[in-house]
Amino acid sequence: MSTTTKSAYHHGDLRAALLTSAMEMLEGGETFSLRAVARRAGVSATAPYRHFEDREALESALAAEGLQDLKADLAAAGSVPATPADLGELGVIYVRFALRRPALFKLMFGQECDPENDQRVIAAAELHDMLAFAMNHVFPGHDGEALAAAGWALAHGLAFLHLDGKLKATSQEEVDARVRAAFAAILSIQTSPAS
Amino acid sequence: MSTTTKSAYHHGDLRAALLTSAMEMLEGGETFSLRAVARRAGVSATAPYRHFEDREALESALAAEGLQDLKADLAAAGSVPATPADLGELGVIYVRFALRRPALFKLMFGQECDPENDQRVIAAAELHDMLAFAMNHVFPGHDGEALAAAGWALAHGLAFLHLDGKLKATSQEEVDARVRAAFAAILSIQTSPAS
DNA sequence: ACCTTGGTGTTTACATCGCTTACATAGCGT
DNA sequence: ACGCTATGTAAGCGATGTAAACACCAAGGT
Numbered sequence: 001m002s003t004t005t006k007s008a009y010h011h012g013d014l015r016a017a018l019l020t021s022a023m024e025m026l027e028g029g030e031t032f033s034l035r036a037v038a039r040r041a042g043v044s045a046t047a048p049y050r051h052f053e054d055r056e057a058l059e060s061a062l063a064a065e066g067l068q069d070l071k072a073d074l075a076a077a078g079s080v081p082a083t084p085a086d087l088g089e090l091g092v093i094y095v096r097f098a099l100r101r102p103a104l105f106k107l108m109f110g111q112e113c114d115p116e117n118d119q120r121v122i123a124a125a126e127l128h129d130m131l132a133f134a135m136n137h138v139f140p141g142h143d144g145e146a147l148a149a150a151g152w153a154l155a156h157g158l159a160f161l162h163l164d165g166k167l168k169a170t171s172q173e174e175v176d177a178r179v180r181a182a183f184a185a186i187l188s189i190q191t192s193p194a195s
Numbered sequence: 196m197s198t199t200t201k202s203a204y205h206h207g208d209l210r211a212a213l214l215t216s217a218m219e220m221l222e223g224g225e226t227f228s229l230r231a232v233a234r235r236a237g238v239s240a241t242a243p244y245r246h247f248e249d250r251e252a253l254e255s256a257l258a259a260e261g262l263q264d265l266k267a268d269l270a271a272a273g274s275v276p277a278t279p280a281d282l283g284e285l286g287v288i289y290v291r292f293a294l295r296r297p298a299l300f301k302l303m304f305g306q307e308c309d310p311e312n313d314q315r316v317i318a319a320a321e322l323h324d325m326l327a328f329a330m331n332h333v334f335p336g337h338d339g340e341a342l343a344a345a346g347w348a349l350a351h352g353l354a355f356l357h358l359d360g361k362l363k364a365t366s367q368e369e370v371d372a373r374v375r376a377a378f379a380a381i382l383s384i385q386t387s388p389a390s
Numbered sequence: 391a392c393c394t395t396g397g398t399g400t401t402t403a404c405a406t407c408g409c410t411t412a413c414a415t416a417g418c419g420t
Numbered sequence: 421a422c423g424c425t426a427t428g429t430a431a432g433c434g435a436t437g438t439a440a441a442c443a444c445c446a447a448g449g450t
Contacts, residue, residue, distance in 0.1 A: 014427080014428085033406080033407065034407080034408065034409090035407065035408080036406095036407095043428075043429095044428065044429050044430075045407095045408095045430095046409080046410085046428080046429070046430085047427080047428055047429075050426080050427060051427095054408090054409090055407095055408060055409090106305070109355065109356075110301070110305065110359065112359055113359075113360065124361055139384055142380055142383075142384070143376060143379075143380045145376070146373070146376035146379065146380035146381075147377075147380045149353065149356075149362060149373060149376075149377045150349060150377035150378070150380050150381040151381070152352065153349050153350075153351075153352030153353040153356055153377060154348050154349050154352055154381070155348075156351075156355060156356055157347065157348030157350065157352030157353070157355070158345075158352070160304060160352070160355055161304075161347065161348055161351055164304050164305065164306060164307055165307045165308065166304065178341070178344060181340070181344070182341050182342075182345035182348060183345070184338075184341065185337055185341035186341075186346070186349070186382070187381070187384055189334055189337070189382055209398080209399080228435085228436065228437090229436080229438095230435075230436065230437080238399070238400090239399065239400050239401075240400090240401095240437090241399085241401085241437095241438080241439085242398080242399050244439085245397080245398055249437095249438090250436095250438090
């Protein structure tokens with residue numbers, strides 16, 4: 001943006017431009033490549049290296065953005081969940097995100113996030129805390145850590161299984177219904193007084 | 196196999212050799228590449244194309260093998276699970292597989308399995324049926340389909356979250372314990388008679 | 391015996407990719 | 421005006437996936 005008759009050599013805000021270009025390609029289903037991103041930003045192939053040490057660094061930045069978007073989606077669901085059905089709705093949001101932005105989602109979770117410098121780990125931790133809080137709010141008095149892991153894993157597993165076509169569904173509504181059903185089914189089990 | 200003093204030009208059973216080479220590299224943590232596989236099999240870079248139309252085709256074959264191995268692991272757990280704790284043990288086996296052979300596991304699930312020709316879809320379906328049977332055997336009278344999806348998703352999610360470092364653990368025992376705890380926590384919830 | 395056929399592997403070549411090194415350019419502070 | 425520093429560019433290396441044309445070998449019919 002800024003002035004259009006810019007220097008033509010210096011871009012102005014290449015870093016941001018690269019991020020948005022990359023994100024657009026990711027959303028558009030195009031295969032992700034540093035060179036392609038540079039091309040799309042109208043810049044030489046090696047320019048990105050001024051701003052991202054690594055291809056992985058760019059990916060990590062994208063992943064961080066994605067994590068925050070997902071967190072925002074979940075937060076926009078409303079207030080604190082109170083019932084198992086509310087948890088199901090959180091699951092629906094989670095899976096919808098994964099299916100709406102599949103490449104991004106895989107980027108967010110398909111690799112170890114390099115632990116050192118990033119705001120990515122922060123975003124991931126916040127996501128975890130958010131889900132943990134929700135689970136423990138609906139089911140107080142249980143093993144909080146385990147419940148949080150289980151809730152997250154349930155949503156995450158449903159997302160990935162749908163993403164990879166292991167659970168087939170033809171429409172978004174069908175997916176939503178399955179997610180709700182899965183949450184409802186597993187949260188409504190009445191265990192006999194065994195353990 | 197067959198005669199060892201083979202022609203030296205014709206390999207004898209390149210297809211199988213490629214598969215085992217590729218599997219070894221995958222297990223060994225080396226990055227997977229068609230050329231590297233060919234090299235390891237002592238064959239030119241493009242020879243694999245006689246046997247696999249595509250890089251993806253080779254991957255798909257590996258994935259199919261992996262699915263059957265996983266299925267075998269689960270089947271080796273013993274007889275039909277009868278209690279929630281038994282389901283937890285299945286989960287442990289599932290997650291262990293993922294952590295023991297991470298690259299393979301990602302291959303198995305990290306991509307849509309191309310649906311046309313493969314025995315891969317068959318293996319995936321068998322896996323699904325297996326888990327569905329287990330879940331429904333322990334919790335009869337519920338929504339079978341939903342329960343199956345939930346159980347699979349729970350194990351799958353735990354596996355991926357551990358794989359990608361989103362749930363951190365330092366030892367195998369710690370992971371096992373977390374998986375058991377997650378299954379136990381979510382399967383032992385006593386819902387109030389709401390819905 | 392010969393020649394064809396078809397499966398297998400090789401060679402060569404190309405486009406692309408991530409990344410490194412060395413150089414060019416613009417604007418800032420002095 | 422001058423140089424410093426941040427920012428891009430140019431050129432190139434090694435590796436990858438893929439395609440085409442070619443070489444090799446075993447059978448099988450004639």
